């Protein structure tokens with residue numbers, strides 16, 4: 001960020017201050033970089049500017065009306081004001097309009113990464129007046145019984161971030177826009193269920209929705225779990241792409257996963273496995289104690305002492321009876337470095353051999 | 363991968379072979395789709411009409427196991443049409459002349475007889491790749507899980523070398539690794555021929571180095587591979603320690619594998635669930651799962667990233683490093699007094715060449731791609747920039763070989779196996795996550811609709827699939843994804859243990875199993891009613 005501005009050549013005036021910018025940047029990007037808090041709803045930095053909500057308008061000297069900063073390219077000599085009384089009033093009115101369309105504006109943060117955006121702006125602009133009795137766009141699809149994505153279009157404000165993220169980021173074009181105005185609907189081809197569409201349940205639309213109209217059903221199932229949501233940054237447990245995720249927990253329970261927007265491998269994207277297949281962690285079949293094979297040939301639970309001794313004795317016996325080459329170790333491609341490192345060291349230090357491999361040969 | 367994931371939207375030509383990326387590496391595939399949206403061209407070679415095929419400019423539906431023939435013919439066209447990069451070849455490679463002569467006889471017409479792909483399409487693909495400014499190759503197990511896996515990879519390297527598509531942004535040869543830390547398992551030295559950091563065990567200097575670090579002189583001889591070890595189980599191999607791998611379902615030839623594990627005197631398994639493999643063990647130790655474990659992993663682009671525990675372990679589960687250390691200490695083995703994952707990782711960094719410049723604190727943000735040879739080094743997002751690891755890039759001269767088994771009157775159908783988007787490996791995790799069944803309730807055998815009719819099957823009905831090694835019953839799904847004469851299934855479901863059928867052969871060098879090809883016969887089965895899927 002700092003590097004970018006130091007290499008900048010062109011200059012413009014932002015709230016009376018002269019600032020540099022790189023040609024190609026939008027007014028919004030320049031302002032953001034200079035810590036102006038311009039409100040947005042239809043903006044997602046990963047997507048092409050859209051200019052739909054008009055919340056991000058700023059005053060441009062010489063222009064007849066305020067301009068949307070997210071779609072306006074910065075130009076040398078521009079004089080921009082990001083906050084004036086008129087602009088604030090305009091934003092507040094817009095927010096009141098948007099808010100009055102919706103059934104509710106305060107939704108559970110488990111719904112999705114961006115789900116609090118609208119509510120946060122309503123507070124910032126003190127716009128919870130209910131001055132307009134609007135009619136919302138879209139109809140909630142409670143017939144869509146998929147276990148992952150709640151399609152609660154009563155909360156839709158037609159910012160089209162979901163449609164755009166599906167097309168531009170995910171590349172699947174599973175959803176689109178039907179009709180206009182209050183009749184606007186986000187829908188799949190043939191207006192059917194997501195399962196019957198091109199949707200691959202990556203969850204990207206859920207995570208970019210600024211109102212929670214699209215919501216993570218698996219996380220939301222934990223809404224009643226007591227406790228505050230904490231987030232821990234880690235890596236998805238599945239394929240080798242290595243997407244960064246934030247694991248959401250309440251107390252000792254994993255309640256959901258959100259993609260890390262700044263994850264180097266994924267930049268906010270996930271697939272159905274990384275997004276939704278997290279609850280195996282608390283599955284009742286988890287091994288919670290050591291087991292050993294008893295006299296009767298069956299596995300039974302055992303104490304740590306017994307199990308570790310059995311494990312150790314078995315290897316010692318193999319060496320005593322069949323020599324040091326008779327012990328073999330197989331490391332996992334799923335466990336962390338520390339597992340593989342200790343495994344190979346166990347074989348090499350314990351037996352002086354290289355009788356070690358991992359599961360990559362199938 | 364030779365190049366980072368962030369490069370995937372930069373090539374002007376993408377060549378995907380043996381990779382079902384939209385299902386197996388979905389997020390990486392989104393980057394390719396973005397490259398295509400920007401006008402990149404894509405060549406896709408795969409026996410099955412996978413998702414990528416729909417997006418391709420040239421789709422080459424090659425017969426299973428015929429990759430070398432295709433790649434030799436592509437090289438032939440590139441030489442013939444003068445699309446080679448003479449400057450790069452002169453500066454960075456060796457063996458080009460012999461190689462160019464070698465490919466002289468492998469015309470597209472010759473390759474057509476083997477790959478069953480029209481010669482004209484092979485020509486087109488070759489010219490598109492040959493003319494690329496930035497051509498990038500992506501592959502997965504469809505290349506390596508063959509008896510000729512090494513030949514396949516070498517053939518791809520040849521294409522890359524002859525066109526100079528390496529060492530720059532948006533180029534390279536990029537294997538996509540299938541498991542979250544399969545790259546790391548190799549990095550850490552869990553290999554019969556390498557110490558951590560891919561330092562050969564056969565080099566006396568390395569032997570001395572590790573003797574100094576650890577205090578024991580370790581053999582100069584390579585160990586045996588896992589495949590050989592399983593073959594020798596109950597014979598020369600008597601005891602095994604297996605970490606979190608469901609060998610029985612994931613490995614070829616289940617019967618053989620189960621027999622091998624049963625014939626051990628001593629089997630210790632560490633896992634998070636009682637898998638089919640753990641059921642055979644003498645001792646099963648409960649390991650901590652993802653979200654309960656602190657540690658480090660490396661992804662397919664060699665990026666070293668932190669795993670962080672978010673919740674306490676289930677019950678008495680312990681991290682794998684703790685379990686292994688506890689066994690080692692009870693055996694009186696020195697050097698296992700670790701207090702944390704951090705201790706273990708920092709020791710790895712000390713002894714590893716490729717991690718030498720890293721430590722636990724430096725990898726906080728996942729900013730490094732290995733090799734990071736010394737402190738202060740910025741890491742290596744793009745490999746082979748100025749030179750190859752061993753100096754010059756060597757042109758190899760592979761020959762096409764038939765798969766270990768080829769179709770016959772008795773077994774007239776090709777079976778190829780793989781993975782699906784909605785399940786992961788043997789489903790020990792995805793199968794225990796709610797809702798995944800909604801998308802994929804059960805395994806099916808993908809059969810071309812014309813074959814469904816020709817073989818007397820019904821879509822949604824059951825069939826019996828028999829290979830020289832065993833039989834499996836599975837539901838039939840009529841789909842154009844399968845070409846005529848080739849069927850597909852995944853090995854994810856334990857009630858359809860497809861690896862009871864596989865295991866026809868192994869690559870002689872890597873001993874990787876030919877999971878992508880075996881021969882079968884398919885018969886309708888009567889009277890079996892499908893169990894209602896549990897949702």
Ligand code: SF4
Nearest residue numbers: 166199200202203205
């Ligand atoms: S889940 Fe992914 S594929 Fe499905 S509609 Fe949303 S963005 Fe598109």
Ligand code: SF4
Nearest residue numbers: 236238239243271274
């Ligand atoms: S979210 Fe999907 S693409 Fe990303 S690492 Fe996990 S399994 Fe791979």
Ligand code: FES
Nearest residue numbers: 042051053054070
């Ligand atoms: S954020 Fe600029 S118009 Fe919506």
